[in-house]
Structures are given as structure tokens and as C-alpha cells.
Amino acid sequence: MTAERAPRWGSTLDSVVVYAQGAVCRRLARGSVPPDGRVRVTGLPRSVDPGSLRARVLSAPGVRVTEARVDVEAEPLDTGTPDALRREVERLSDEYAAAQGRRDRQLGLIEEVRALRPVPSARKREDPHRRTPVDAWLELADFVDERLTGLHTRLVELEEALRRVEHEFTVATDRLSRASTDAPSAHVDTTVSAVLTLDGTGDAETVVEGEVELELEYGVPGAVWVPAYRLTHRQGDDTGHLVLRASVAQRTGEDWSGVRIGLATADLRRRTDLPRLRSLRIGRRQPAPAPSGWREPPAGLADLFTGYDAAGPRPAATAAPVAVGAGSASGPLPPPPPAPLGYGGPATAHPVPGGADGAAPDDRAQPVRSRPGGRPRTGGRSFAGSPGAMAPAAPGRAAPPPPPSSSPPPSSSPAPAPAVGPPQPSGAELDYAALVLCGPDEQGGRRGRLFPGSPFDAVAAEYRRRAEAVAALPLPGHAVRPRESAGSFDHRFDATARADIPSDGTWHTISVGEIPVGLRTEYLCVPSMEQTVYATLVLSNATDQALLAGPVEVTVDDDFLLTAALPTLAPGGVRRVGLGPAEGVRVTRRTNLRESASGLRGNTTVLDHRVHVELANRLARPVTVEVHERVPVTSEPDVRIEERADWTAPEDGAGPEDHAPGTRVWRVNLPAGGTAALDGGYEIRIPAGKALVGGNRRS
Structure with missing residues (x-):
């Protein structure tokens, strides 16, 4: 059974942890495992980060996930797919263009009539001047005035219609921009799923017949949050209630409906991979050992394409299918991404990853499977990559490659010497599920070799770019971003109830929970400056977490009093919140x-x-x-x-x-x-x- 024929499991979004920028989503799926252990879990958003996918089994002891990768399928939709809001915007756009054209034509007619004036006929030098009747001048002036009056009346009607259509078009465009992005495209149905391989360490029959519950975890961009508070107090009491709220905006491509929300101040983009410490040896230099799991390119690799080259140039195709994941859809190809660094160069023979065209005998006996999230399981063997200096990449992400070129760029500096030693791969080059075999049309020694890449990287990058636009939203009044107020410490707050946050890119306020704080009422005055007594609330943080800076709405005796700015309150800290003059x-x-x-x-x-x-x-x-x-x-x-x-x-x-x-x-x-x-x-x-x-x- 292939991945395309693998059973599809539906999933539900259970919880989301929103960080300073970005979020980590957790989905649950349940179903029966087929004999080969391959399943496809659907429901992932289009903006998912493929390198952040993690999967684990919850309810079946002895069953584990041995492979997890993100797969995208696309197919054209029927013509009757409803897309009312987008069609309304297109209709109003056409009406606006037509109204603007009618207005412009009316302005042209007005200019033509306004340019009417009497022109004397040509005369010879010896001919005397001829008198023009005054009645002709007056008739022409009356005609121009009457004509301009009618044209200007019509112009007022056209401009009013243009303003009305422009207002409707602006409102519809704003509704479309604020609409949830958790909606299918008007022409192509795209399904993002996680292809998992399950393996059991115990009885095989238990794996096949039993029902398994899976947990998927992945990261998405396009989510931000800022804290807010509501303080309720009654005069004469030394107690009060401080409720932590959060303003959350997300445009991740999926609506968060009935999910548990967690709020964290940590930076989701901070790298957490450990550095590789290399040993230093004192003594005579020894050649570096050949890395296991790699081999030299097979002899005569270029001769495999001799027949293809002899057939002549390939005829130009008018349209090419777009391969997306396991499915396909017809349409124009997006612009190809820059080719990443490959395994081996065109002029030198370096090891390439073992594949179908031959590998070391000891490597064939132990196939390499990738862990969830794109990390390969090496089984104790060391791997190496292409030669030369390579920037380290985050796990599951490719390092930014240089653009390919057939000839080296002109430069006054001498070319750097080739690196000595075994090739050093990046994290993307070890992600075997993302390697692509270059076809015969590739140039520069790339034909017939494996390179990291994905046919839908350009489309996914566009989705992520749109999602990250929420970081530029203007903040609410007195709001401070959590990374600025948290300092060098990271905190997490979990909401007590489930919440709904649509993917529309606007602020939505949710209640997180009540925070126990010490509260007492004190009166303060500085009579040398002003002979007025002010009432204040003295807040003391009695928890082990800091209260982040943000707006606080103060309600006294069930009456809203004011909105103040609460600074960051460390554990055990004390701050005053002014309530205004005390007339008593x-x-x-x-x-x-x-x-x-x-x-x-x-x-x-x-x-x-x-x-x-x-x-x-x-x-x-x-x-x-x-x-x-x-x-x-x-x-x-x-x-x-x-x-x-x-x-x-x-x-x-x-x-x-x-x-x-x-x-x-x-x-x-x-x-x-x-x-x-x-x-x-x-x-x-x-x-x-x-x-x-x-x-x-x-x-």
C-alpha cells in the first residue's frame, strides 16, 4: 500500500500555545492501523512548518512512530464551488471600473464642448476684413452654455454613482481582507496532511487490529498576543479580583474553535540545537576516516544520459503539471526556487548518499528512516555532506544556497581553495524524505543526483509571508509586546476555558484566568504640591510568575473607572494603581x-x-x-x-x-x-x- 492509498484519518485541533511570534498546535487523531503501518492524517494548515512536525502514540503501548513527513495534495474544484465574498469583490471591481470609465468619458465630452469657439475662415492678404454677425456669436455661446449645463448635470450623477460603488467596493475589500483564511481556494482544493509510519515492538496483530490514538504537534507562523487585565474592587474592602486577559491575533490559515489556549513569552524562532564539539588531538596528523553511509559517485554516471542528449532538444511544452506532494493538479508552474547545494560538485568526485543505484553492502541491510519532524535516524553511523564551507541549518530546514550558474562570476580575488576532509552535511541534506532526484534537464553536474528541495516550497513561502503580516498590527492602547516586558525570563499562562479565535488577522480578547494578588486601599497626598488626597490601590504579586506590562481596566463598585498602564510586576513586587481624587x-x-x-x-x-x-x-x-x-x-x-x-x-x-x-x-x-x-x-x-x-x- 503506497502513501496515496494509505487510510485517511481525520484530526481535531485540541490545544494551541501562542508564543511571542508564532504558535505550536496540537492535534489528535484516532483510527485503525493497516498492516503496513502507513496512515495519512489530514487537517493541517497550509502554513505549517514541515521541520516542526512531531508525532507520538498515546493509547497503544508498544507502538511508535518511525517516520513523519508533511505531504500536500491539490486537485481542481468544481465550477459550482461557493465563494460569495470573493465574487462580490470581483463584481464590484468591474462595476467600479465601468463607473470610472463613464465618468472619464463625460469629462472628455465636457472638455470638447468647452473648446468650441468661432474660428474665422482663411483670407487672402488683399481681401478686406469681414464682419461677423453678433447673432452667430450669441447663438454659439447659448449652445455651449446649454450643452455644458446638461453635461455637468450628468457628471454630478456619474460622480455620485462612482462614489457609491467605490464605497461598496472598499467595504467588500475590507471584509475580504478581514475574513478568515481557513477557507478553500476558489479554484484548487489543497489538502495538507501528515504521512506517518507506525511500527510495533510487540505483537503484530495488536498493531493491525487495535485502535490507535495519535498526537500531532507542529509549528505555524502568524500568531501574536499581548496581555491585558481587568481589576475589580469594592470600596472599603481590602480584597479584589485581577483577571488576566489576552488580545490574540492569528492568520495561520485555520480557525481555532474550542481549543485550549496557552500563552508563552518565549521566542519560538530561537534555535535550540546543541553545538557539535569536535575533539582536538595532539600528535601527527592523520587522514580523516571515510564516513560510513556514503560512497563515491558510480563510474560513468554521465554516460547514463548519452542517449537522452543524442535525441536532441526537448520540445517546449505549453503547460506542465504541478506535482504537489502525492497528488497533482494542472496549471502553470511557479518560478523555481534557487537550487540548493547538492551532494558533490560538478568537477570533483565526492560521496553521495546511498540510494537505489547502489550502496555499501552493510548499508543496504539497515535502511535509514527519518524521525518525526524530518530528523534521520542514523543508527550510530556518521554522515557527511558536500565539501566546502556550509552554513549550519536549523533541523529540518535547508541552508540558504547560492544561485546556480554555469560560469563563475568575475572577481578580482582568487578562488578559495577546496576544503580538505570529508563532506559536512546540513540538517536539510540529512532529511531523506525531502531529497529530490534531479532529472536529465539539470545542468552543472546535478543530473542523476539527490539534492534537498520540495516542489511546493515557493507556494508555502507565500502562505507563511501572508501569515507573518500579523506581526505588524498596531497594538491596543497601553499594550506592550511580551518579549519586551518579560525581560530575560520566559513565562507561560494557560487559559482555564476553551476559546474560539478565527484566522482573520484582527485582535480577539479572551479571558485566561484569575490571578491571586494582594490588594489594599491607601490614600496618598503631597500637600506641598497639591492639597488633594488621591485614592490608590496597592497591588502585590503573590504568585511565582511575573505580571507582564499591559493595560488594566479598573472597576470600582461595579462602575468602570479608568484604564491604566500596569508595569511589569515581578514575583513579590508592589505597585500602585491610582483611582483619582478622594473627595471624602x-x-x-x-x-x-x-x-x-x-x-x-x-x-x-x-x-x-x-x-x-x-x-x-x-x-x-x-x-x-x-x-x-x-x-x-x-x-x-x-x-x-x-x-x-x-x-x-x-x-x-x-x-x-x-x-x-x-x-x-x-x-x-x-x-x-x-x-x-x-x-x-x-x-x-x-x-x-x-x-x-x-x-x-x-x-
Whole structure:
């Protein structure tokens, strides 16, 4: 049974983890395994990253996945396939072009009529001037005016019709651009599936007759998220509820309906492959051992195409079939991608991967199968690739190749010396499922050799380019991208309920869950700046995860109050969220300055500042008010400042915000309807010949 005839299993999307950019999707599939173990799981999106595919068996002990690869099938659709939105846009586009053409023709007629003017007939030099009747001039002017009046009236109607059609066309185009991308094409039905090979280590009958549940995991681009919060609080209570929400936008090509959503701040594109550490030996240099699993190209490889070359040039074809995965569809070929580096060069004989045309005897006995995600299983043998310097590629991805050319480009620098030693392959060159055998029309020594490539890379790249456009969406107000607010740490938040997010590239807000935070109400005032008391909520993060920066909607007593910007709150951190002025708490501040001289000869000026603050609580509950004052700070050795008050300096790191130098704090507990008076002050002693900048008197 081939891959095309393998049984098809339907799959359902179960969970999605959205990263800073991109997402990892998890699908579940169930079915009976055929005797040969080959199955095809459908439902994957077109923008899937083939190198990220992973598969494992959940419910059948002793059964494992030995091969997993992405396959694409395409076939033309029937003419009756509904595509109402796209057809509406095409119809309105034609109407808009027709209306614009009618308007332009009307403008042309107006210009023609406006250009009408009397032209005198040609006369000879000896002929006298002839008089033109005035009635003829007036009749021509009346004709032009009457004609222009009718044309302008018609022009107004055409411009109004053009504006109406343009508005309808703009609305339809916007609806089409915002529509979900989880819809089939209007002409071609494309099916993306995962071809899996299952193998059992136990009884073979159990594998064939039993029902197996599979889990597929793959990465897709085109998904972003930013955090948001909703804070609910009741006055007089020291408790509240902070709900974490997330604004998610995705254009991955599939609608997320009823899936579990996870949100992570990690970078999905960060490479996680381990570096290869090579040993250093001291002693006489020895030749590198020949890599196993590779062999020299067979002798006379070029003679295999002698008959093909003798037949003459191939006739040009008007249309060629497009091979996509295991299926095919008729249509023009897309532009070919640049040819990657192959196994071996045209002028040197280097090893190529063992294939159908011969391999080492010990290699035929142990066939190489690729692991899920495109990683080959080498079975303990080392492999090598083409000679020369090669940039390392991510697992399952080919390194960017240079464009092929029949002649070397002109360069003033000498050509680099060929690399010495065994060839070093990249990760894409070891992905045997993605290797393509070059045909007889290839040039430059590529004929009859295996090279990494895929017939649908160009189409998949276009889907991924469209999906990644969501990264340029404007952010909601006060929103911060998770990579900027998370710093060097990565966090993950899992939603408590399933959610629906269509693939339309717009922001959708979902609720993630409630976060336990410490919450208390405090009142803050700085009477030296403004004699107003402000109510604040002091948030303390009591969890082991950071609260990322984002907008927070504050609701007090079931009434929406404001939307504030919450900064990143580390575990154990404390932040204030302002609620606005508190009309029920009053503050009054009065100051007094007395200047005198002291010392044996009066050579010291004493500036005695007195501060008197009165607080009044008109609320029906006790409150805690924090009063901020500030005393001068000096760096002069002959200037002394002596404080006379019961205020205290804020401790470093104890408060929810940073304080300026010289800040002093009073914390007063006021009962319901109570008052309090605070007295403080300080003395500034300066030499008599000096004065404070701006004058000695201070408020």
C-alpha cells in the first residue's frame, strides 16, 4: 500500500500555545492501523512548518512512530464551488471600473464642448476684413452654455454613482481582507496532511487490529498576543479580583474553535540545537576516516544520459503539471526556487548518499528512516555532506544556497581553495524524505543526483509571508509586546476555558484566568504640591510568575473607572494603581518661616521652617493616609540641616515606587469622621555670607 492509498484519518485541533511570534498546535487523531503501518492524517494548515512536525502514540503501548513527513495534495474544484465574498469583490471591481470609465468619458465630452469657439475662415492678404454677425456669436455661446449645463448635470450623477460603488467596493475589500483564511481556494482544493509510519515492538496483530490514538504537534507562523487585565474592587474592602486577559491575533490559515489556549513569552524562532564539539588531538596528523553511509559517485554516471542528449532538444511544452506532494493538479508552474547545494560538485568526485543505484553492502541491510519532524535516524553511523564551507541549518530546514550558474562570476580575488576532509552535511541534506532526484534537464553536474528541495516550497513561502503580516498590527492602547516586558525570563499562562479565535488577522480578547494578588486601599497626598488626597490601590504579586506590562481596566463598585498602564510586576513586587481624587478626605497645609542669627558673632543664619498639616476623614470607614513631605538635601560641608518632626524616611525597596532624595513620610490612620494634625519642620544653618539659591524663604 503506497502513501496515496494509505487510510485517511481525520484530526481535531485540541490545544494551541501562542508564543511571542508564532504558535505550536496540537492535534489528535484516532483510527485503525493497516498492516503496513502507513496512515495519512489530514487537517493541517497550509502554513505549517514541515521541520516542526512531531508525532507520538498515546493509547497503544508498544507502538511508535518511525517516520513523519508533511505531504500536500491539490486537485481542481468544481465550477459550482461557493465563494460569495470573493465574487462580490470581483463584481464590484468591474462595476467600479465601468463607473470610472463613464465618468472619464463625460469629462472628455465636457472638455470638447468647452473648446468650441468661432474660428474665422482663411483670407487672402488683399481681401478686406469681414464682419461677423453678433447673432452667430450669441447663438454659439447659448449652445455651449446649454450643452455644458446638461453635461455637468450628468457628471454630478456619474460622480455620485462612482462614489457609491467605490464605497461598496472598499467595504467588500475590507471584509475580504478581514475574513478568515481557513477557507478553500476558489479554484484548487489543497489538502495538507501528515504521512506517518507506525511500527510495533510487540505483537503484530495488536498493531493491525487495535485502535490507535495519535498526537500531532507542529509549528505555524502568524500568531501574536499581548496581555491585558481587568481589576475589580469594592470600596472599603481590602480584597479584589485581577483577571488576566489576552488580545490574540492569528492568520495561520485555520480557525481555532474550542481549543485550549496557552500563552508563552518565549521566542519560538530561537534555535535550540546543541553545538557539535569536535575533539582536538595532539600528535601527527592523520587522514580523516571515510564516513560510513556514503560512497563515491558510480563510474560513468554521465554516460547514463548519452542517449537522452543524442535525441536532441526537448520540445517546449505549453503547460506542465504541478506535482504537489502525492497528488497533482494542472496549471502553470511557479518560478523555481534557487537550487540548493547538492551532494558533490560538478568537477570533483565526492560521496553521495546511498540510494537505489547502489550502496555499501552493510548499508543496504539497515535502511535509514527519518524521525518525526524530518530528523534521520542514523543508527550510530556518521554522515557527511558536500565539501566546502556550509552554513549550519536549523533541523529540518535547508541552508540558504547560492544561485546556480554555469560560469563563475568575475572577481578580482582568487578562488578559495577546496576544503580538505570529508563532506559536512546540513540538517536539510540529512532529511531523506525531502531529497529530490534531479532529472536529465539539470545542468552543472546535478543530473542523476539527490539534492534537498520540495516542489511546493515557493507556494508555502507565500502562505507563511501572508501569515507573518500579523506581526505588524498596531497594538491596543497601553499594550506592550511580551518579549519586551518579560525581560530575560520566559513565562507561560494557560487559559482555564476553551476559546474560539478565527484566522482573520484582527485582535480577539479572551479571558485566561484569575490571578491571586494582594490588594489594599491607601490614600496618598503631597500637600506641598497639591492639597488633594488621591485614592490608590496597592497591588502585590503573590504568585511565582511575573505580571507582564499591559493595560488594566479598573472597576470600582461595579462602575468602570479608568484604564491604566500596569508595569511589569515581578514575583513579590508592589505597585500602585491610582483611582483619582478622594473627595471624602481633606488635607490642609500651612507653613511658617523664621529667620534668625546665632553664634558668638552672629556668623550663622538660621532658617527655621515649620510645617502644619491637618487631615479630615469624612468617609464612613477608617482610612490610612500617607503624607509626603520633602526636606532640603545639601552637599556643602558648612551647611547643616536639622529636622524636628516625627516623620520617617522611606526604606529602600519597601515602598511601591522610588522616592526622590529628601522624601519624608507620615502614615496616619484616621477613624471614620476623625481628624488629625501633623507638625513638623527643619532648620537650615548656613554661614551669614551665603544664601540659598532662589532666596532663603521657602514655602
